[in-house]
Amino acid sequence: MSSFPYDPISEMFSYGFMQRAFLASFFIGLACSVIGVFIVLKGLSFMGAGISHAAFAGVTLAFLIGAPPLLMAIVFGLLATWLTGTLQQRQGTKPDVAISILYTFTMALAILFIGLMKVYNPEVYGYLFGSILSVTPSDLAVILAVSFTILVTIFLFFKEFHFISFDQEMAEASGIPTNKLFFLLLGLIALTVVISMKAVGAILVFALLILPAATASQWAYNMRSMILLSAVFGVSGSWLGVILSYWFNLPSGATIVLLITSFFFLSTVFSPKRRK
Amino acid sequence: MTIQISEGEFVGIIGPNGSGKTTCLKAILGLIAPSAGSLHVFDCACEKLRCEHRAKIGYLPQKDRVEPDYPITNFEVVMMGRYGALGLFNRPSKKDREIAMESLRAVGMERFHNQPFGSLSGGQQRRVLIARAITQQPKILLLDEPTTGLDTTTQGHLLDLIQSLHQGFQLTIVFVTHDINLISPVCNTLLILKTKVYGKGPPVQVLTQDILTQVYGKELILVERENRPYVIFNDTHHTG
Numbered sequence: 001m002s003s004f005p006y007d008p009i010s011e012m013f014s015y016g017f018m019q020r021a022f023l024a025s026f027f028i029g030l031a032c033s034v035i036g037v038f039i040v041l042k043g044l045s046f047m048g049a050g051i052s053h054a055a056f057a058g059v060t061l062a063f064l065i066g067a068p069p070l071l072m073a074i075v076f077g078l079l080a081t082w083l084t085g086t087l088q089q090r091q092g093t094k095p096d097v098a099i100s101i102l103y104t105f106t107m108a109l110a111i112l113f114i115g116l117m118k119v120y121n122p123e124v125y126g127y128l129f130g131s132i133l134s135v136t137p138s139d140l141a142v143i144l145a146v147s148f149t150i151l152v153t154i155f156l157f158f159k160e161f162h163f164i165s166f167d168q169e170m171a172e173a174s175g176i177p178t179n180k181l182f183f184l185l186l187g188l189i190a191l192t193v194v195i196s197m198k199a200v201g202a203i204l205v206f207a208l209l210i211l212p213a214a215t216a217s218q219w220a221y222n223m224r225s226m227i228l229l230s231a232v233f234g235v236s237g238s239w240l241g242v243i244l245s246y247w248f249n250l251p252s253g254a255t256i257v258l259l260i261t262s263f264f265f266l267s268t269v270f271s272p273k274r275r276k
Numbered sequence: 277m278t279i280q281i282s283e284g285e286f287v288g289i290i291g292p293n294g295s296g297k298t299t300c301l302k303a304i305l306g307l308i309a310p311s312a313g314s315l316h317v318f319d320c321a322c323e324k325l326r327c328e329h330r331a332k333i334g335y336l337p338q339k340d341r342v343e344p345d346y347p348i349t350n351f352e353v354v355m356m357g358r359y360g361a362l363g364l365f366n367r368p369s370k371k372d373r374e375i376a377m378e379s380l381r382a383v384g385m386e387r388f389h390n391q392p393f394g395s396l397s398g399g400q401q402r403r404v405l406i407a408r409a410i411t412q413q414p415k416i417l418l419l420d421e422p423t424t425g426l427d428t429t430t431q432g433h434l435l436d437l438i439q440s441l442h443q444g445f446q447l448t449i450v451f452v453t454h455d456i457n458l459i460s461p462v463c464n465t466l467l468i469l470k471t472k473v474y475g476k477g478p479p480v481q482v483l484t485q486d487i488l489t490q491v492y493g494k495e496l497i498l499v500e501r502e503n504r505p506y507v508i509f510n511d512t513h514h515t516g
Contacts, residue, residue, distance in 0.1 A: 041346065065359075091392070113516075155482075157364070159359050159362075163356050163359050165341070166346065167342075170337060171359070173307055173335050174331070174357075175330050175331060176359065217345060219390045220347040222347055222348060222349045223348060251391040
């Protein structure tokens, strides 16, 4: 792989894998940063971590039994979402306890499935640590279709998700089907996690969900600007991460996450909300 | 318990902690189904939450759960009052925005419409939340301890606002509070609860030593001030 400064951005686009990496990182960055706004405002941060580990367990099972990894990741992600929501609503389990149980349970499953594999499979670790430069055309098709679905759903239910994030009880009293919409939101989070795993990995996807929105909240005073800024931070961080990981041959997931983390810390220093 | 609230009434609900005041409001709102008996709103046995009548009930919840950093303007908060009536998939129209602005004007918060909700004082936040409730264009306004945590002057201003909304919009008001002396001069009817109804009627009739002792125990004195009953709690740590 070429290294800086001999390979300008225009030349990067001559490679199919870089074109796919840019497109994938755009849509993943966008989906994560937009849904991340609701995750941060609704206080669901650890839900993202729980779901990503569940989805990883799905991937490991898929490799063990020879099933499609993304499909299994979606199934596990949605099952985990449903299980956590049900534990909270039916059994009255506290959210942090429900998510911790889910987190460790699915991680134990993943370790078990890896242990049962007869041979070392590097692809499994691709999902754990992420590699956006190795996104295949079929991966890209799934990423585009799913992120488009996620963004359209958020657009359609924007005012309801906004209301639920701000004041769930009032939303319910106003006749909004809050439970169904809450599960829909969790389902969308699960889908976002699944399509992002290939790019940033199961461990770091959590950061891509939380950090752009948390950074935006340092600057935004209303919902629209928060979403817009979150998208700007998410997409620019992902793109810069792809370029830097190409130039310097760095792991893409870690590069993207470290960049977005630096946006966050810079914002905490320069944010007008903190300088008061 | 059997309670009937008539149209245009200003009802104050008092009672010690755990007496069922908030539960009563939540049942009217449809957030909790009655475990026994029935509940009729606008003569409709609409125990299900999404009965059309619920849209005519405005509500100010008990406590503010909003993070000061939450990125939302006062106008956005008030606009949420229209979301129930708008239904899924519909966006607020110009008329909805006008109604929201009119509600902000009615509570004297119009000039703050573009400011972050989190930057307001407690009293101003209550005003904006009342604006959200009246943006629903309700017939009934349920207020759960709207004056708790506010200084005496702000309490007075908020009470004046609620009275003016009651008179100006012919709203039926149900006002839950710990503060007997605050509510008794302004409400038509006082409801005294402690898991059952101990008294319901004009404050001068129901605020008796006998009823209050049954509900609050013996640590209070009932005196008369400006021809009205006035309650003094001996225990200074008592919340109301």
